[in-house]
Amino acid sequence: MTHIPVLLKEVIELLDPKEREIIIDGTAGSGGHAKAVLQKIGETGQLLLVDWDKESIANLKKAFASYPNVFIIHGNYAELPGIMAENNFPKADGLLLDLGFSSEQLEKSGRGFSFQKEEPLLMTYSDASESLQEFLKYVSISELTDIIRKFGEERYAERIAEAIYAKRRQISSSQQLGEIIKEAVPKNYERGRIHPATRTFQALRIYLNKELENLEKVLSALDQILTPGGRAVIISFHSLEDRIVKNYFRELAKKGRIKIITKKPTMASQEEISQNPRSRSAKLRAAIII
Numbered sequence: 001m002t003h004i005p006v007l008l009k010e011v012i013e014l015l016d017p018k019e020r021e022i023i024i025d026g027t028a029g030s031g032g033h034a035k036a037v038l039q040k041i042g043e044t045g046q047l048l049l050v051d052w053d054k055e056s057i058a059n060l061k062k063a064f065a066s067y068p069n070v071f072i073i074h075g076n077y078a079e080l081p082g083i084m085a086e087n088n089f090p091k092a093d094g095l096l097l098d099l100g101f102s103s104e105q106l107e108k109s110g111r112g113f114s115f116q117k118e119e120p121l122l123m124t125y126s127d128a129s130e131s132l133q134e135f136l137k138y139v140s141i142s143e144l145t146d147i148i149r150k151f152g153e154e155r156y157a158e159r160i161a162e163a164i165y166a167k168r169r170q171i172s173s174s175q176q177l178g179e180i181i182k183e184a185v186p187k188n189y190e191r192g193r194i195h196p197a198t199r200t201f202q203a204l205r206i207y208l209n210k211e212l213e214n215l216e217k218v219l220s221a222l223d224q225i226l227t228p229g230g231r232a233v234i235i236s237f238h239s240l241e242d243r244i245v246k247n248y249f250r251e252l253a254k255k256g257r258i259k260i261i262t263k264k265p266t267m268a269s270q271e272e273i274s275q276n277p278r279s280r281s282a283k284l285r286a287a288i289i290i
C-alpha cells in the first residue's frame with residue numbers, strides 16, 4: 001500500500017509555502033507532503049528533505065531527481081541545526097514534521113515494524129540505532145515492563161514483559177513477537193478493538209528510536225531552524241507525542257517566542273478517515289516563530 005499523506009490540505013494551509021520560500025520536511029518519507037509543497041514554492045523556492053531511513057532517501061532521490069531546488073539528506077531531524085550548517089542551508093520559512101512511520105515502512109521495509117509479518121526484529125528507522133534483537137539480549141524484566149507501560153500506556157505491561165523475557169532468546173521475527181504478546185493478555189483484550197501487540201510494538205519503537213527525545217530536541221531548536229515569521233507544522237499520532245508538542249508550544253508562547261495558530265489540534269475529517277484509516281489518530285499543531 002502506498003503511503004497517503006495525512007491532513008494534506010491542512011498542512012498546506014498552515015505551512016503556507018510560497019514562491020521563493022525555503023521549506024524543510026524533516027520526515028520526508030514517501031514525499032507525499034513534499035510534492036504538494038514543491039508545487040507551491042515552484043522553481044524559485046528551495047526544499048530540504050530529510051529522513052532517517054536510507055531506503056526512503058533512495059526513493060526520494062529518484063522521485064525528485066529532476067528538481068535542482070530539492071536537497072535530500074539522510075539524517076535525524078533532531079540534528080537539523082547541524083545538518084543545515086553542514087550543507088550551508090539557511091534558516092527556513094517552514095518546517096514540517098509528520099512523525100512516526102509510513103505505510104510503506106510498515107508494509108514492506110522488512111524492519112519488523114509489523115506484527116503481521118515474518119521480519120527480523122529491528123524496529124529501527126536507521127541502522128545506527130540499536131535493534132530490538134540486540135536490546136533483548138541484555139534488557140531486564142523491570143526495564144522491559146517500564147518501557148511497555150510508559151511508551152505503550154499498556155495496562156498488561158508486566159505480563160507482556162514476563163512473556164517476552166521468558167522467550168527472548170528464541171524470538172526471531174516480529175510476527176513471533178506479536179504471537180507471544182497475544183498469548184500473554186486476556187482473550188478479549190480491548191474488546192478486540194486493537195491487536196494485543198499494537199501498544200507494545202509502539203512502545204518498543206518509541207524507545208529504540210528515542211522518538212520522544214528526538215521530538216524534544218527539534219522543538220528546543222525551532223529558532224535555529226526557522227526565521228522569524230517561519231511556520232512549524234507538526235503531526236503526531238499518539239498522545240505521548242502530542243502532549244510534548246502541546247506543552248512545548250505553550251511554554252514557547254508564554255515566553256513570547258512563538259504564536260500558536262492551532263488553538264486545538266487539527267484532526268482529520270470523517271471523509272479523510274474513511275479513505276485513509278491511518279489519519280484517525282493524527283493531530284496537527286502549528287505555530288509561527290516571532
Ligand SMILES: C[S@@+](CC[C@H](N)C(=O)[O-])C[C@H]1O[C@@H](n2cnc3c(N)ncnc32)[C@H](O)[C@@H]1O
Binds near residue numbers: 026
Ligand atoms: C509518517 S512518515 C512521513 C510521510 C511523509 N510525510 C509523506 O507524505 O510521505 C514518517 C517518516 O519519518 C521518518 N523518521 C522517523 N523518525 C525520524 C527522525 N528522527 N529523523 C528523520 N526522519 C525520521 C521515517 O523514516 C518515515 O519515513
